[in-house]
Amino acid sequence: MSLLDVRNLRKSFRTTDAFGRSKGRLVAVDDVSFTLQAGETLGLVGESGCGKSTTGKLVMQLLQAEQGEVLFEGTDLRKLTPRQMRPYRRQIQMIFQDPFSSLNPRMTVTDILSEPFIIHKLAPKREIRDRVIQLLEKVGLKAEHELRYAHEFSGGQRQRIGIARALAVQPKLIIADEPVSALDLSVQAQILNLLREIQQENNLSYLFIAHDLSVIEHVSNRIAVMYLGRIVETAGAEDLYRSPQHPYTEALLNAVPLPDPGHPRPIPLTGEIPSPIDPPSGCHFHPRCPYADEKCRSEAPILTASVGNRQVACHHFDQVGRYLRHRS
Secondary structure, three states, rough: OOEEEEEEEEEEEEEEOOOOOOEEEEEEEEEEEEEEEEEEEOOOOHHHHHOHHHHHHHHHHOOOOOOOEEEEEEEHHHHHOOOHHHHHHHHEEEEEEOOOOOOOOEEEEEHHHHHHHHHHOOOHHHHHHHHHHHHHHHOOOOHHHHHEEEEOOHHHHHHHHHHHHHHHEEEEOOEOOOOOOOOOOOHHHHHHHHHHHHHHHOOOEEEEOOOOOOHHHHHHHEEEEEEOOOOEEEEHHHHHHHHOOOHHHHHHHHHHHOOOOOOOOOOOOOOOOOOOOOOOOOOOHHOOOOOOOOHHOOOOOHHHHOOOEEOOOOOHHHHHHOOOOOOO
């Protein structure tokens, strides 16, 4: 049985104009399904606004889906009351994108890291400080940092505090929502290495959300690619980078900078990103796709198994790769 099994999730938001009049509904997540095994990292990647973070919040039950199931160890979290959901809050934690706004500026590090132990009654009061120091040392900080406030730390240090807070309750699944996008490259590498070490030590599972394919490549066992609220391809990380089967995945790979100036320039995507309030008919990607035909414009492809252990939502997946820039 999978640790996490997400089935047919859908979430939309009502939009209004400047006068409060309804402009329709923005479909942020549209029939999204995926699975995650214990100890596995699933990378969820796509352009900004494609629904990645909304998907993570739906799994966390920070937002309520309009339809679908979120099965955690076989239990549908959507059917639980807030009281019934409380034990699962321990099992599923989140690392947020902005390491500053996710920390309370009025609380010291000790206060921030003590909260999980107090709320979930995980340790006697006399032991909490020792647990806090252990957490700080585990994420590469020092005991002397415990009385400082969030503004006294660098971005990388603040993200380490966020990781420590997530680890306090010993979860089975961590949803990492763009955890390194706000950090410098050297600090990104430190945080990614830390997350990998923690995963190996604790057999954690990660749902790793990012828009940077170079980051996703190094942390993920499998990758799911999203476009305009839909998952368009899932595959093992190595397979996806070697031979994408969806034109959007191909375009994302071509957009990754390469250090060798001798490589040919990629063929850029044409057209504008469609509005999620009024998405194109059929395949959402067809206005920008070099392989599109009339079938793509009228019939939405279904995410189905293709060659190997992967899924793709494309009528012409067997043709994709024609415009792929070769990567060393």
